[in-house]
């Protein structure tokens with residue numbers, strides 16, 4: 001069976017894994033998880049014991065959760081396409097460093113903003129505190145990332161990598177949450193986002209999230225139901 005990526009809506013950080021799969025160009029399926037609803041069991045709970053997205057069900061029935069692990073897995077298959085670099089090389093270290101920063105800093109900072117949706121409706125104090133913490137913390141991260149982009153076309157190396165894929169899925173949150181005007185506050189960072197937004201894989205990932213007709217570069221084989229995954233794996 002070809003791999004299945006469980007992606008989350010709305011606004012999932014799994015967006016980056018969809019973009020990376022498109023750039024890889026190998027056959028894959030998707031399965032949509034509504035993060036506002038109860039999680040399904042079956043292959044999803046096997047792939048994602050914590051109920052989070054992204055999660056990957058691999059062709060042999062093996063599973064992988066965590067964006068960092070999934071993106072490195074995709075990058076390792078796409079070395080010829082420049083999605084990643086050979087482990088042990090300085091370029092790999094830079095990729096790993098950038099992915100780690102994006103995950104442990106930017107994702108975490110903006111995560112405070114998403115946590116407001118878990119509060120009681122009348123918890124205005126909590127909401128204000130979380131939004132201020134998200135803004136203060138993410139402002140530092142956006143500023144730092146902007147310096148990382150100084151004199152560079154891409155976050156790592158001289159071509160797009162899985163770091164750019166993950167970046168575009170998470171960097172958008174500042175505006176999704178209504179916390180930033182990125183074009184005004186971080187113009188160089190915003191220019192990088194604008195360049196990525198024009199990429200066919202990013203356009204595809206938006207269309208998938210929004211349930212609009214989506215044009216794949218070729219790898220996407222469609223959405224696969226949970227039952228079908230079990231049946232295919234059992235028959236193999």
Ligand SMILES: N[C@@H](CCC(=O)N[C@@H](CS)C(=O)NCC(=O)O)C(=O)O
Pocket residue numbers: 008011012013014035051052053054065066067068103
């Ligand atoms: N450490 C995980 C975190 C993934 C994560 O935060 N996923 C969010 C969506 S962006 C999610 O599934 N949230 C729902 C939940 O935690 O129940 C990773 O990097 O893959």
